[in-house]
Amino acid sequence: MLKAILILLAALSLVPLAQAAPTACSGPGEAKCMFEAIWDAAGALPAEKQARLQPAFLETVSRADDAALLKSWEMRIGTSARHRTPPNEYSRDQAKAVIAQAGWSGFEQRARAGITPFNIGRPEIMAAGVRLANDDATRRRLMAAMFDLAQTKTTRGGLGDDFEKGDFGHALAELSMQSCDLSGFDRAVALTPAPDSLRYALWRARITGNAGHLASRIRSDANSDDTRHVRNALEGYGPIVTLGYCQSP
Numbered sequence: 001m002l003k004a005i006l007i008l009l010a011a012l013s014l015v016p017l018a019q020a021a022p023t024a025c026s027g028p029g030e031a032k033c034m035f036e037a038i039w040d041a042a043g044a045l046p047a048e049k050q051a052r053l054q055p056a057f058l059e060t061v062s063r064a065d066d067a068a069l070l071k072s073w074e075m076r077i078g079t080s081a082r083h084r085t086p087p088n089e090y091s092r093d094q095a096k097a098v099i100a101q102a103g104w105s106g107f108e109q110r111a112r113a114g115i116t117p118f119n120i121g122r123p124e125i126m127a128a129g130v131r132l133a134n135d136d137a138t139r140r141r142l143m144a145a146m147f148d149l150a151q152t153k154t155t156r157g158g159l160g161d162d163f164e165k166g167d168f169g170h171a172l173a174e175l176s177m178q179s180c181d182l183s184g185f186d187r188a189v190a191l192t193p194a195p196d197s198l199r200y201a202l203w204r205a206r207i208t209g210n211a212g213h214l215a216s217r218i219r220s221d222a223n224s225d226d227t228r229h230v231r232n233a234l235e236g237y238g239p240i241v242t243l244g245y246c247q248s249p
Contacts (some may be wrong), residue, residue, distance in 0.1 A: 023219070025212030031064045031241055035073065037215040040214040041222035049227050053234075055082050060234045086225035091121060095128040104138055104244045108145055122149070123164055127171040143184070146172055150191050166193045170222065176240060177203040198229065202236025207246045 027035030039057065042050050058081035061073050072079050094117045099211060100108050111126050112117045126146050133139045150168035169191025176185035185204060189195045198217065205211035218233050 008140065023216035025102040025215045026210070030212050031066065032069055032201050034212065034215055034218075034237055035061055035069075037218040038230060038237070041218050042227075042230045044222040044224045045227060045230070046224065053230055054079055056231065056234055058082070059084055060238045060241065063238060087198055091124040091128040092132070094121075095132055098125075099129065099132065104133070104142075108142060111142075112145060123167040123171040130192055139179075143172060143175060147187070163196055165191050166239060173200060173203060175205055178243070180207050182207045197232060201237035202233070203239065206240045206243070209245050209247050211240055 005148050008225055025037065035057075042057070045053070054077055058070070058073060058077065058079070061070050062081045062084075088234070094161060095107070098110060098117065102110060107129055107214045111122060111129075114122065123146065126142060126149075130139050130146075133142065146168050150162075150165050150172070152162075169188050172188035173185055173192065176182075176188050182204075185207060189200050189204070192200070194200075198214070198221065201217070202211050205214060221229055223229055
């Protein structure tokens with residue numbers, strides 16, 4: 001009997017890791033599987049850094065609209081999800097004020113010229129304008145202007161540089177992901193400083209489907225230095241559980 005048990009244990013030890021613990025997530029249980037991968041990545045961090053991630057992790061889980069899943073993670077982590085902090089509305093408020101005063105044409109003209117309030121945070125204010133637009137034609141025109149400005153050398157301190165390029169790229173990538181525009185997304189991500197980042201890979205997967213194949217990357221890229229990897233995973237997967245896929249994975 002003891003010999004049989006030892007043989008069985010030896011056989012189990014030879015089971016490939018991918019078979020013992022699937023590295024990809026798919027199907028109805030994708031969200032549960034992906035959150036396991038994300039928390040596995042958090043496990044590489046010291047306890048105090050893991051604790052810092054708990055609110056963001058549980059807030060992202062809560063977006064899945066799965067009460068049982070959220071409850072299981074609250075019990076596992078030992079704390080409750082907090083209400084999501086309302087986003088900063090500064091950019092939206094600035095955009096609304098310009099539109100009310102100058103209309104859409106004036107909004108674009110001022111944005112291109114970098115006139116107040118576009119002298120600070122122009123990519124974010126223009127992105128807010130895109131979200132406020134009531135028709136596709138206006139949205140397309142404003143996004144075209146953002147792409148133009150991203151490629152334009154902007155004067156700062158008497159010098160021409162492209163300090164806004166990355167911010168425009170990020171804002172345009174998010175807008176394209178939300179509107180399920182794959183070609184626009186790829187064009188936008190190319191403008192960012194880190195086009196191959198996990199966050200953008202997950203955002204792209206919202207458009208193309210099957211973010212679950214990135215579960216292995218989430219685990220394998222884990223590190224014990226800081227929380228950025230896990231935060232990128234949460235920021236990347238959050239829109240998928242909130243908005244769903246553009247097409248079925």
